[in-house]
Amino acid sequence: MGKFIQILVSTVTVGSVLALVALGYNLVFSTTRIVNFAQGTMLVIAGYMAYAMTRQGLPIWLAFILTVIGSAIIGMLIELIAIRPLGRFDPATNVGWILTTFSVGLIAVDVIGIVIDAQPHALPNLAGSVFGWKASIVAGVPITLTDIIIVVSAVLLMFLIEVLQNRTMAGRAFRAVAQDRQTASLMGINTTRTVMATFALAGALAAVGAVLLAPKLFVKLENGDLLGIQAFIAAVLGGLGSTRGAVVGGFAIALTSAVVKTVSAGAGRYEPLVIFALFLAVLVVRPTGIFGTPYVEKV
Amino acid sequence: MTPEQEALEAKQARLDELVAAEVTRRRFLEWATKAGMGGIALSTVGGSFLAACAKGSSKANGGTTPGPTGDTVKIGVVAPFSGVGKFIGSVVNRSTNAAVSQLNATGGIGGRKVQIIAIDTGTDPTNGPKAYDSLVSQGVVGILWCFGSGFNPSTLPLIKRDGMPVISVFNDLDSTSKLYPGTGDGPGRSVFQLSDNGEQASAVAMEYAANDRGYRTVALIYDAVLDSQGDGVKIFKKTAAAAGLTVTGIETFRLEESAYGVQLDRLAAQKPQCLFIGGLSGNTAGIVKELGTRKASYIDTPTAKGSSWHPQIIGSAGGTGDKSWIELAGADAKVGTNTVWHISGLIGNPGFPITEWAKKYQHETVTGGEEVPADGLATILEGVKKAGSTEHAKVVEGIETMGKIKFASIDFGFTKDRHIAHTKDDLVMITMERGGTGPVTTDPPYKLGVEWSSGHIFESTAAGPTHLVRPTLDGNKRAHPELMDEILRGNYGTQCTKHADGTLGKECKIH
Numbered sequence: 168m169g170k171f172i173q174i175l176v177s178t179v180t181v182g183s184v185l186a187l188v189a190l191g192y193n194l195v196f197s198t199t200r201i202v203n204f205a206q207g208t209m210l211v212i213a214g215y216m217a218y219a220m221t222r223q224g225l226p227i228w229l230a231f232i233l234t235v236i237g238s239a240i241i242g243m244l245i246e247l248i249a250i251r252p253l254g255r256f257d258p259a260t261n262v263g264w265i266l267t268t269f270s271v272g273l274i275a276v277d278v279i280g281i282v283i284d285a286q287p288h289a290l291p292n293l294a295g296s297v298f299g300w301k302a303s304i305v306a307g308v309p310i311t312l313t314d315i316i317i318v319v320s321a322v323l324l325m326f327l328i329e330v331l332q333n334r335t336m337a338g339r340a341f342r343a344v345a346q347d348r349q350t351a352s353l354m355g356i357n358t359t360r361t362v363m364a365t366f367a368l369a370g371a372l373a374a375v376g377a378v379l380l381a382p383k384l385f386v387k388l389e390n391g392d393l394l395g396i397q398a399f400i401a402a403v404l405g406g407l408g409s410t411r412g413a414v415v416g417g418f419a420i421a422l423t424s425a426v427v428k429t430v431s432a433g434a435g436r437y438e439p440l441v442i443f444a445l446f447l448a449v450l451v452v453r454p455t456g457i458f459g460t461p462y463v464e465k466v
Numbered sequence: 467m468t469p470e471q472e473a474l475e476a477k478q479a480r481l482d483e484l485v486a487a488e489v490t491r492r493r494f495l496e497w498a499t500k501a502g503m504g505g506i507a508l509s510t511v512g513g514s515f516l517a518a519c520a521k522g523s524s525k526a527n528g529g530t531t532p533g534p535t536g537d538t539v540k541i542g543v544v545a546p547f548s549g550v551g552k553f554i555g556s557v558v559n560r561s562t563n564a565a566v567s568q569l570n571a572t573g574g575i576g577g578r579k580v581q582i583i584a585i586d587t588g589t590d591p592t593n594g595p596k597a598y599d600s601l602v603s604q605g606v607v608g609i610l611w612c613f614g615s616g617f618n619p620s621t622l623p624l625i626k627r628d629g630m631p632v633i634s635v636f637n638d639l640d641s642t643s644k645l646y647p648g649t650g651d652g653p654g655r656s657v658f659q660l661s662d663n664g665e666q667a668s669a670v671a672m673e674y675a676a677n678d679r680g681y682r683t684v685a686l687i688y689d690a691v692l693d694s695q696g697d698g699v700k701i702f703k704k705t706a707a708a709a710g711l712t713v714t715g716i717e718t719f720r721l722e723e724s725a726y727g728v729q730l731d732r733l734a735a736q737k738p739q740c741l742f743i744g745g746l747s748g749n750t751a752g753i754v755k756e757l758g759t760r761k762a763s764y765i766d767t768p769t770a771k772g773s774s775w776h777p778q779i780i781g782s783a784g785g786t787g788d789k790s791w792i793e794l795a796g797a798d799a800k801v802g803t804n805t806v807w808h809i810s811g812l813i814g815n816p817g818f819p820i821t822e823w824a825k826k827y828q829h830e831t832v833t834g835g836e837e838v839p840a841d842g843l844a845t846i847l848e849g850v851k852k853a854g855s856t857e858h859a860k861v862v863e864g865i866e867t868m869g870k871i872k873f874a875s876i877d878f879g880f881t882k883d884r885h886i887a888h889t890k891d892d893l894v895m896i897t898m899e900r901g902g903t904g905p906v907t908t909d910p911p912y913k914l915g916v917e918w919s920s921g922h923i924f925e926s927t928a929a930g931p932t933h934l935v936r937p938t939l940d941g942n943k944r945a946h947p948e949l950m951d952e953i954l955r956g957n958y959g960t961q962c963t964k965h966a967d968g969t970l971g972k973e974c975k976i977h
Binding site for chain 1: 696715716760793796
């Protein structure tokens with residue numbers, strides 16, 4: 168029983184951590200058909216931004232709000248620097264965006280290291296306790312408030328993004344731009360603003376992730392690469408562009424990881440092998456990922 | 467030097483200060499350890515785009531000290547002077563600049579000035595051979611390799627081919643067990659290692675756990691990314707067995723891990739009295755936080771030996787030896803969480819000349835780690851003096867026969883069969899500590915050493931290394947009687963077991 172609960176807790180908490188980052192990848196992809204490889208870095212920028220504010224004495228809740236705003240602006244800047252100069256292009260054939268988003272991310276990490284510092288830091292816990300409750304031990308497995316908040320946030324954000332994409336005018340604009348930017352433009356949609364708004368939302372999402380994940384992963388320069396790669400795999404596994412796919416992809420990777428660890432104490436040495444094998448197996452059967460749909464260009 | 471050059475150097479120095487403001491010696495080891503991960507590590511763990519841009523553009527850095535051409539002894543220095551690992555280069559610069567200034571101010575080497583030729587490898591391991599070739603073409607007498615980056619299978623054959631005297635300055639996975647004679651298939655004879663190696667450190671920690679604390683069982687949880695070959699596990703098992711300790715569990719995690727529940731569940735079932743953590747500060751903090759959530763934090767030695775699980779933690783240098791782990795772990799960072807260092811790495815110790823030289827010539831404050839490149843420089847120059855020549859083979863022979871020397875920190879030396887400078891007797895147990903009262907109240911009360919008081923190096927430091935004097939005192943006295951005498955008399959480090967009559971007891975719980 169204890170093992171089952173441990174696997175369950177590990178799966179939902181680690182899966183939600185990955186999902187929070189993967190949602191950012193999806194958001195941008197669903198509108199622009201490009202993968203923003205600076206998404207992991209946005210998590211790092213937001214984390215250090217929040218750290219810098221709390222270091223100046225700001226309460227964590229205020230730092231959180233300001234970080235969400237600041238990170239949204241950073242998201243727009245990334246679009247401005249990495250995507251806008253490429254002009255109109257077909258993401259499928261012109262892959263310059265891979266280099267530009269990747270490069271902007273790497274440069275940003277270096278800049279943080281110089282401007283703030285390269286040390287890992289802790290952030291004050293956004294939710295210290297609810298009615299004095301911080302953690303419980305269920306069948307020998309500790310469950311913390313941080314875990315619960317991460318899981319609830321991942322699921323909640325998934326629903327909110329789905330509502331935004333499917334039930335609002337803005338969401339329709341996102342999808343229209345993704346489908347055919349030129350036609351969307353002719354229909355009166357400001358495609359430039361729409362794309363920029365997507366990057367801003369992805370930035371804000373990164374800020375939410377950075378602050379919520381800090382009690383578990385801290386604020387580290389490495390988080391962008393380490394977590395970014397895993398989250399990207401989660402997003403592809405779930406189906407790039409599918410919001411619930413990002414969550415399911417994250418859970419699938421976390422479940423695999425938890426099972427492998429339960430089976431073997433030496434799992435750390437071959438865990439990626441098993442995860443990548445699963446990744447390949449899923450993509451062989453479903454090249455678009457679990458929830459992904461083939462992109463069909465209308466002519 | 468022109469005013470423009472001076473302004474540029476001043477600007478560089480300010481930038482260096484900014485980057486290195488929080489640097490500890492542990493950060494070095496952390497970065498060096500990362501370098502041991504090879505290409506994957508450096509592209510995924512903060513791999514530097516700026517460093518990649520610098521690839522192939524070997525440059526003389528701020529560390530270059532001008533000297534009359536043809537009348538100088540040139541020493542090569544390889545370190546990351548750009549990119550994310552730049553803080554390492556900053557400390558190397560501070561060290562070599564201070565040491566060279568001191569050397570040249572006191573007559574140089576037989577009247578010849580010492581000149582540093584610094585090459586920036588960033589954090590790109592593929593820059594190693596290019597850096598090496600560049601230094602060879604400039605006629606260096608020997609090289610200080612101040613970072614694992616580039617010190618790899620591509621560069622090592624070149625070193626072997628030329629018999630180039632190379633000092634492996636900071637510890638990394640490669641230099642831990644493969645570089646010096648009799649320890650592997652490395653380039654062997656011309657490489658000398660200054661830092662302590664993993665096996666010595668592990669042996670000291672195991673002896674501390676077994677003899678000092680009286681534990682009988684130990685377990686290990688380690689980062690399978692950093693130690694992908696399992697070298698650390700082999701060392702752990704070997705040294706545990708030698709100390710008579712029973713290994714009750716070995717668990718793995720990965721650098722990117724965010725939960726350790728499965729591993730800790732298994733360890734909790736075995737209840738090891740002492741838990742070794744092989745990982746960086748973030749993972750180490752994550753593990754002790756999870757122990758805290760499980761109400762399994764370390765309390766004291768009797769409790770660690772009791773029926774419930776409260777293991778004492780001994781971490782790796784890049785983990786609990788990095789002061790940032792205290793900030794990350796918060797209240798779950800417990801007194802009694804230790805690691806093993808080399809005694810010369812305790813920059814707060816009295817009488818390390820490098821501290822004064824940095825102040826005198828560079829108007830800078832050392833941050834930790836500066837003693838090592840300077841001692842490496844002295845090693846090569848002593849070899850030159852001893853050999854009476856700058857010919858590589860003769861310099862190597864000179865280093866092997868130079869006996870013990872003292873330059874920037876404590877005395878050290880090499881022999882023909884021993885290319886590693888330090889012995890177990892040079893190692894000390896340390897715990898990272900906050901200034902003031904420490905993470906928790908202890909019984910008897912925890913008193914920080916004099917280096918934390920007004921006018922000393924840690925006066926305004928939030929956290930730093932505290933030398934636990936007693937556990938290794940006998941060995942340290944054998945190796946460095948004068949230094950240890952000064953430490954004891956001056957109340958450096960943690961000596962809370964020192965009684966009024968000057969004798970040392972074993973009752974203190976904080977260890």
